Each structure stands twice: as structure tokens, then as C-alpha cells.
Amino acid sequence: MTDVSSLDSYAYSNQLGSAPSVLTSSGDTDFADAMIYDPAQNKDTAFEFNGESSSHTQHGSFVRRRIMNFPVARIQKKRRNFRETSSWEGVVTQVSDEGVIAKLCRRYQDFPAEEALIPWGEIDPADQALAKEGAMFSWKVGYLENNGQRLSVSHIEFRRIPSFSARELAAAKMKAAEYSALFHD
């Protein structure tokens, strides 16, 4: 098998939890016979019709050629799995020079039950601008298994959910009006 390792850098998936992919070949290069249409090959055909003979020249014809079979390229995943052992949904409550203080909530909890100071070094530089009060993020801690090796990994990803849609705003406005009516009964 030909491993096109130089293409490794093109592996598009560098996200946690999904293994980076590489482009590999399916097998060795080989040769095969095939009928190839060659437009340069002219073929003269003679025939008789109602006692009169006639001839016709056909431009191009199929010829037998020996061709090279190139390997078919395909994406193959490396053996790299992420096993999550702890995860939180967090909300930034305060931003300081050392990092962000966040309320942490495990899945299916109504209220946050934990709190932590997360240093800036733990937050991806691309996400640091998003780390404002009220910003939401997911924090996953677990093992990254890479070809038999186990690495402990902590990964924080800030949520980029587009702001309220017109439909959501209209629904919220209607609901707020219903709530307001309760106070005026």
C-alpha cells in the first residue's frame, strides 16, 4: 500500500473526538489490456448494394492497448479515538487577568453545581475573544487514544450560536405578553 503521508497536513479534521484522516491508495499500480478508442485510426469498409459496389471510410476506431492502472485514492481514518470521562456546559460569570470564572453544569442538571477558574492558557487563542460574561462553552475531559497511546486531554470550545432569529424573537415576545397578562389578572 502506498501511504501518501505528505498529504497528512491536508487532514481536514483536526477536531477533538474525530480522528484526523489521511489520503491513502487502495493498492499497487499495475497494468491491464483495454479497448481504447483512437480517433486517428481510420478504417475503410467496402460493400455491395443492388449490384453496385461502394466503399466508406470510418474515422477512428477501438484498438487494444496496454494501460496503467493507477491506485484509487481514498480517505482512511487513523486510529485515534476520544473517550470522554467528564464534561460540563459552562457559563462565564467573571473575566479576570488570570482567566475566566465559570459556573459549570453537568448534563441534565437544572442548576450549576460546580464552579472553576479556568486559566487563559486552557482556552484556544481563537476563542479568547468570545470569553465574555454570559458566554457559553463546552468543556470535555477524557482520554485521546492514538495508535495504542493514551493521552489525557482537556478541551474547551466556546459556542457560536447565531443570535435570536426573527421567529424566536416573535415567540419570546408573545410568551412575555402571556406572562405579563398573569400580573394584570
Next chain:
Amino acid sequence: MIEALRDRPANDEIEISLFGPGYGESIVLHLGGGRWCVVDSCLDKDTGRAAALVYLEEIGVDLQRQVEIIVCTHWHDDHIRGMASLLAACQNARFICSSSLRESAFLQIVALSETIRGAHGGGLNEFARVLQQIMMRRHCNEPSPLETCHAGSVLLERRDESLPLKIASLSPSDTDHKRMSETFAEKRNQLLSSEYKQSVPTMHPNLGSIVLRVEIGKQMILLGADMESRKSKTGGWSAILSQAPAASKADFYKIAHHGSNTGDMPGIWTELLVPDCPAVLTPNQRLANPLPRVTDVERILRRTPNAFATAPASLKRKRLEQPAERLLRHKDIAVYEIPSSQGHLRARVSIHTKDVWKIHTYGRAFQLAP
């Protein structure tokens, strides 16, 4: 539950039970004659239910008939957890909240926060659950329990000579109400203008919270909620002090805003309370700003030697599952538990005599000392 806690107060006995797990506050008041009032709500660690609900059930109170009012002083997480279940269980209780909370900007924030998944809006979502429950009762043609109050409102009055009772709210003042309206409008606009959806930014509704004065027989109780002082004389504690009747002073005080410096004013102790009266508080164990601080405890002890807390203010580091524990220790990141183990202070006194309050501490509760 501890066995000693299972005894119900006598009909002519006032009881104040303060639950404060470290993050949260709930007050259960026996008003005499087997009638009860609940102020705010927090969760019981063992059951995950409202602490007031668990306690009242344990001592055999008929929730549907004996709980008269539920007061929600404000909607912060630590004062509202479990409120919807409390209201559901106490079918005939009136539900009273601050008049600031009927502002359309606030209600829009509540409705918007319901659309943000993963934001764990906490207090806002709980308030939404309360409103949904009231809405459901309205659909069933049941009377609405919802009422609002402001400074000077009388929430409950009983002129029975043997058990006279009056519960009045001393806040929010008009100035505080206006300030809260502006804050809600500002936060709603901030929420709508942000590029990405975010959790509702912290609002400080403490100025809109409800301070209560409870007069039962010869006893008077001041429940400070999370009220804070302001520079303006028409807002915060200053507004309350300026309108306080000189003759009536409370014998028992629930210290405002977890004993913080901003929740205190010398005038509270000189104008509103009798000297050395028992004072109780719940801590607020947060990473950013745990309350009370050592200086706060010293200040409180200068005001009264009879001060109690439901739990210590220090936060407990949480031991996580592996490999998170090992990895985060290596990275020097500590995850702290927002506590919910119960601390309970119970104070009782006779309605008819000016006896000394008998205060018992349970769980993590303790008497403050220098």
C-alpha cells in the same frame, strides 16, 4: 432528618427555620395557630427537593391548607431553587414577588432565556416554571396565587386578639423600582445585540428584593433578604430607614445579603433592631466573591454577639472522576462544589411573652465567633 427536628412548634410559638446550604437560602416561618409562611427556596442535598418542602413534610404540616404565603424576595439562583415545586405542593398559598418583576423587559428576558439551550438560566428558568404553573391554574379556572408588592404593602394581616399578625414589605422603593426597570431594559438590549447567543448576563436585582417586617403578637422579626445600601437616600436600606417607625424595633434579624458590607448600615442596628438581638445569616460560597468575609464577621460581631450562620463560607474543592482529577490537578485547575448540604438554624419563642429566642443549630450551622 435529625429526630429533634421532627417536633412541631406549639400553636402559640413562633418558629423561624433558616436553611442555608452554603449557596442558597430559604426561611420557613411559623406564624402561630398552625399557619406557615415560606420566604425564598433552596434545595435539600439528599432529596434534591425544596428544603422548605422537605422540612414541612417531615414535621407533618398539611402543605395545602397550612401554608398561607410564599414570598420570592428576588429571582437569583440562590433564593429560588425549587420554588415551582413548592408552589405546586402548596396549592392554596399566595405567591408574592417584587413589583419590579412584572416589568415587560424582565419578562422578555425570562422568555428569551428559555430559548437558549445549555445556558442553564437557573433562577430565570425557575421563575419561568413558576409563571407557567400559574398560567396552568388560570387555564383550569383556578384563582391566581400571583401578587406583587412594593414598599409599604401589607402581605398578610390578622387582627385576632389572641394571635395578632402583620407581614409588611419595606421594599422596593419607587427609586429602586425605576432603577431595576432600567437595568432590565439594558440587559435585554445587551442580550439582543450580542453577535452570538449567550446566557443572560448577571443582573443584580438585590435593590428590587423584598425586605419583610413580621409582627406576631409581641415579637417583631426583620428579614433583610439581599437588600443592599445605596448612596441615594431614596433607595436601598436608606429608603427603608427613612420610613421606619421609631417606636417599633425588631427582636430578630435575618442579616441582609449574606452578611456583606454592602448589605449593612449602622442605622439598621440602631433604628430597626433592639440591641444585641439574635441575628442569623446564610453564606454565599462562590469562587469570585464568597460571603461573609472575615471582616464581615468581625463587623457583625461588633453589632451583636448573638450571630449565627447556617454554614461556613469556604468553598470545598470537588474530587472529580479520573482522569479529570489527575489532569486538572496537573494543570492547577480546581473545580469547586457549589454546596447543597444542609445547614439549618431553628429559632423559637412564645408569641405572648418577650422571652429570649431559643436558637438551635443543625448540620453545618454554627454560632459566629471572633
